[in-house]
Amino acid sequence: MxxxxxxxxxxxxxxxxxxxxxxxxxxxxxxxxxxxxxxxxxxxxxxxxxxxxxxxxxxxxxxxxxxxxxxxxxxxxxSLTDRDAGGAFVGAENYSQMLSEPKFWEALRNNMMWLIVVPAASTAFGLLAAQLTDSIKWGGVAKSLIFMPMAISFVGAAVIWKLVYDARPEGTEQIGVLNAIYLFFSDGDPQTWLTIPFWNNFFLMIVLIWIQTGFAMVILSAALRGIPEETIEAAIVDGANPFQIFFKIKVPQIMATIVVVWTTITIVVLKVFDIVFAMTNGQWETQVLANYMYDKMFRANDWGVGSAAAMVIMLLVTPILVWNVYNARKEMR
Amino acid sequence: MDNIAGKKSSLSWAVNIATLALVLLWLFPTVGLLVSSFRTADQIFSSGWWSSMFAQESQNPAIRVSGAEQKVGDLYVIEGNLFDGKEAVVTAWGTSSRAPQAYAPGETVELTRDRTITLQDNGDFTFTATQSQQDKRLQRVFTTATSAPDFTLDNYRTVLFSGAGTDNMAKAFFNTLTVTIPATIIPILVAAFAAYALAWMEFPGRALLIAAVVGLLVVPLQLALIPLLKFHNEIGIGKGYLGVWMAHTGFGLPLAIYLLRNYMVGLPRDIIENARVDGATDFQIFVKIILPLSFPALASFAIFQFLWTWNDLLVAMVFLIDSSGQTTVMTRQIVELLGTRGGNWEILATAAFVSIAVPLAVFFLMQRYLVRGLLAGSVK
Known part of the structure; x- marks a missing residue:
């Protein structure tokens, strides 16, 4: 049909x-x-x-x-059974096998870096963008354009950024913007950015930061506009400069919203899969948990270890889950 | 903000410039891909996309002279234009790949076997030989030329219509559409009824259910892959559209219920109680009052779910795409192109843009609802 x-x-x-x-x-x-x-x-x-x-x-x-x-x-x-042994119960064997794999520790280390860098950078850029766009005339258009990557798929974003990071052999014209800039300012060789261990993680993170900043901006901008104006007026009368107003008056008042944005992006980061899958597939030490899990489940067909990796993701999400439920219940009372 | 106390901020020009810089930075990568999708493979490789807006000097790949041979006196002559009438100004040229910039335009060069070639700066060439060159391979010419900006729609023609194999996105485009539409519509209805019950009906366990929905919002769908695939295989659906629609429905429900409940709970109580007093049943209240009033929230969720299912890769790979590859979606095909055709930027850029275009259109047309949904959906 x-x-x-x-x-x-x-x-x-x-x-x-x-x-x-x-x-x-x-x-x-x-x-x-x-x-x-x-x-x-x-x-x-x-x-x-x-x-x-x-x-x-x-x-x-x-x-x-x-x-x-x-x-x-x-x-x-x-995660507690072995598929090859007909689904027999094997206790924590899958977990101990997973813990003995260097790839798992690499994925966990990278995920932790993602967890620190991406929410922090997205929230910071989002706050900056919200503050800037709220105080100018063409702020609506600017917001739209910064928000736009939100509609682009992770795979599409991967292609967009692969072009930015592209490297051509030495001596030929560089078509990737990053190498063009790099060679403009230094005499070095063109770099294949995505294959430089450790730092390539950050090049992947930039993609997600680029996508999530718009989200942070929209939420934080609404929060900034909700701040009572008297507090700001009082600060101005007392002679505060714009930076003091921003950091000492506005940011403390929207702290609750910043936490919400931060945790929401944290959840996205924990599940990040498409970007790594499409750009490096975990090579060159860029593995993350979700991609590790996919490798185990559908390439190695090892459901036990794959499920164990999924449980690790679940474990990392749980504190946020509990926190959200706790807050939702508090609000309803 | 800073004007409140009546003084104009001295920072205002700095704010404008900073915003502009931020916007350009955010736009730059996407524009790069868009521009690249309108360039030929040669153009993409010979220069960065940012220089494509201007007339640029670039080294062209070798062009073999060709044309009708005429006999003039003792000589066999071939005349023509290297660029087929395209506008370009030659600044240097050569006849071997080792010295592609050996000669200046207008020079006449002696080749082997008594042949000569002359190249003018507009690409006109004159090739002479003492013997007929019929059936022989003619001379190749390497040029360095300044050419006007030049864009083409050929890539889109290849990707949408004429391409073969993975170059052609037409099938994947329709597959994506087939996944997306039912997966967007069905959860709305299911969620709307549940949201109404959670917002406006009194029953024991309601608070617990709401809390459960909030909790389910963040459960990673990674956990659901293997158990559900097993389940789908057991009930005989296997991999296919039905499975992917059901999966998207299930995964979309927590957000749908949460968004719609939050919106419905804010609707004025009077209307609903008046309707109850007038003898309307819950079903009537829901269909005639709540549903129409909730349109903005329904639209918000529909946009979210549409973007999410259109852009999804993981769920489609696990529940839809089988080994035959007949049901591949665009995101999956682009990942394949990245692997096999990693260097073919003209195809890759165009394919990516075809898949990005629809969500971008939805985004710009429906942004209002999207923002409203985001504001309501982020757990406070």
Whole structure:
């Protein structure tokens, strides 16, 4: 069957099915199971209203349960079993095998560097961009343009930046901007930036910083505009200079938002996969956890170690998960 | 901000310049790719894209003289133009790759076997020989020439229509579209009902469910790959569109529910309670009141989900693309091009831009909703 046709049928069935399910299940509840008439009308209405929320929630809960909750436990189970031995329980063997691999430690080290550099740089640039664009006339356009990389796929960004980092043999015209600038200021040889161990990690991080700065800017700009003007006026009257106003008056007031931006970007960083996969595929000591996991699962077909690596990512996410849930609950009270 | 107290900031020009620098820095890489996609392979390799806007001097690849032979006196003569009428000014030329800049324009050079060649600065050449050159390989000429900016749509023609194998993105484009549209529409509806229940219906366990949704927002989908692939294989879906639609629906739901609930909870209570008093059922309230009022939030999520599914690589690789390669999506094909055709920037740049163009269009048209969604979606 033609995929486009299949897609169309799926849309019709999916949407129709959802609407049908919600409509008919409600009809069934109100007309057949607990009709709001007869001797027990009042009791029936109450019962129907007790059940109805679950009718509304059911498809979402089933999907969430199957696609997000169950996999967490299943991955935990898989990480403790050996696929080659018919799924036998092997305890922590996968983990100890993973811990003995230098590639894993390389991935963990790189991930830690990503975790420090990318959220910090994106938030800093975002704050700078927000402050700059908020105080000029063409700030809207500037915001749009800085925000634009957000719409570009990680793979597209990888191609864009590979062109920037491109290196041509010595003596020929350089077509990568970075080498052109480098050779303009120094007499060295053209560098293949992505193959220089350790530093190449930073060249990959730049790509994600470039993408995430726009996000940080949008959120922080809204927070900056929400600062009560009296506080700033008072500071001006007291003779504060623009830098003091920014760092001592504005930044402390939007600290909560900065934390939100920081943690959101941290989550993105922990899952970073496409950029590394497309640009270096973990060669030249640029491995990260998500790509390591993909290597193990789908190249080496080692589900045990792959699942163990996935659990490490989950473990790193957990503090943020707990923090978010804690805050959400506090807000609801 | 600094004008509040009535004094104009002396920093204002610095702010303008700093902003401009930041914007240019952010734009520069993308523009590089866009410009490159309009250049030929030779142009891309002979000069940086930033110099393509200006007339530039560059060393051209060897061009073999060709044309009809005429007999003039004792000599066989071939005349013509090296550049096929394209505008270019030769500054130096040569007849061997070892000395490509040996001669000045206008010079006549003696070749072996009594042949001569003359090249003018506009590319006109005169080639003479004492014997007929019919069926012989003619002289190659190396030129260094200044040519006007020159752009072409050929790359797009190759990538969209005429290209063979992985050069042709047409199929992958439609595959991506096929993945994206159902994967965007279906979660909206499922999430909207759930969000309404979590926002406006009273039932035990509601707070717990909301907290669970907030928690699920950050669960890495990496954990779901193997268990779900196993599950899909067991129920007989295997790798295919159905699997990828379901996966995207599942992964998109937490954000959808969270965004929509946050929005719906802010809708005025009066409207909903009045409707209840007038005897409307929850289903009617939802369809007739909540859904239309929630349009901005629905649009926000739709844009997020669209961008995310269009740009996705991992989910498509795991749940969709099988060994036949018939269902490959654009991101996957670009990664393949990066591997096999890493040096063919004209194809790579164009292919990447074809895949970027649609999200960029959506971004610029719907930016308002995107920003609104971001502001509502970041966990406070």
């Amino acid at each position: 033609n995929p486009a046709l299949q897609g169309l049928i799926t849309i019709v069935l999916g949407v129709g099915g959802c609407v049908g399910y919600f409509y008919f299940s409600n009809q069934f509840l109100d007309k057949v199971l607990y009709p709001a008439k007869g001797p027990n009308a009042g009791r029936n209405i109450n019962r129907a209203n007790m059940i109805r929320p679950w009718l509304f929630l059911a498809p979402a809960l089933i999907a969430l349960g199957f696609y997000l909750v169950y996999p967490v436990f299943e991955t935990l189970r898989l």
